[in-house]
Amino acid sequence: MNTQAEAPTAVFDVVKQVFSVVLLVSGIGAFYYFSDIQLLYRVLGLLVIAVVAVGLVMATAVGHDLMAFMKESKQEVRKVVWPTREETVRTTMMVFAMVFVVGLVLWLLDMFLFWGVRYLTGQGA
Secondary structure (H helix, E strand, O other), X not given: OOOOOOOOOOHHHHHHHHHHHHHHHHHHHHHHHOOOOOHHHHHHHHHHHHHHHHHHHHOOHHXXXXXXXXXXXXXHHHHOOOOOHHHHHHHXXXXXXXXXXXXXXXXXXXXXXXXXXXXXXXXXX
């Protein structure tokens, strides 16, 4: 039995991915190379190059898989039952109270251990 778990990546997809990375790196280089041009135009140019690079990546199989994953994630987020404001406030107050109680217990433990060590070493006399 000779089956593959993943479909082989097309050569054209790899070329698109490499070209998009080269395009993005070139855009960043051009942003700094043309430092005498106004910042607004350089930022707009870099944004256009970034959009083109992302568009190239999205045209590959990896991009299609990413878009499918994002759509499925959006559907799953809609299924989540979010807590009400009252539940959120109550839970937050419980967390604050527990942090205060644990802090108090640790402070008392530290104080008594420090007292015990001072007593045992003879520094508390």
